[in-house]
Amino acid sequence: MKIYCISDNIDTNIGLRLVGINGVVIHEKEKVIEEINRVRKKNDIGVLLITRKLAELVPDLIDELKLSAELPLVLEIPDRHVDPEEEPEYITKYVQESIGIKI
Structure with missing residues (x-):
């Protein structure tokens, strides 16, 4: 099974590609x-x-996908814009805890 990313941010896409996760950058709802x-x-x-x-x-x-018992499993990830409430390495920690990939 593969992991795929749909991102609105080229930096997130590039970072995930470095660990072997392919994806696409999109900005419009229809896309x-x-x-x-x-x-x-x-x-x-x-x-x-x-x-x-x-x-x-x-x-x-997204809710429909999350509630269905079908693949793919959907995980929402934060983008590179850090919320002041979150710690600096939150993306790395989030991916590590969510899907077990250490980056």
């Missing part, structure tokens, strides 16, 4: 819906990472 539907049809993708900003554009679709 996000198209890409999610394309990924759902692929049998080799087991985990779909999506940045919070994009997940907020299509909350109903």
Whole structure:
């Protein structure tokens, strides 16, 4: 099974590519819906990472995916813009805790 990322940020996409996770950078709601539907049809993708900003554009679709028992498993990840409430290494820690990949 592969991991795939839909991001609104080129830096997030490049960082994940460094650890072998392919993905795409998208900014429009319609494109996000198209890409999610394309990924759902692929049998080799087991985990779909999506940045919070994009997940907020299509909350109903994300909820539907999370509640279904089908693959891919959907994980929302924060982007590079650090919330003052979160610690500096939050992306690394979040990915490590969520999917077990140490980067």
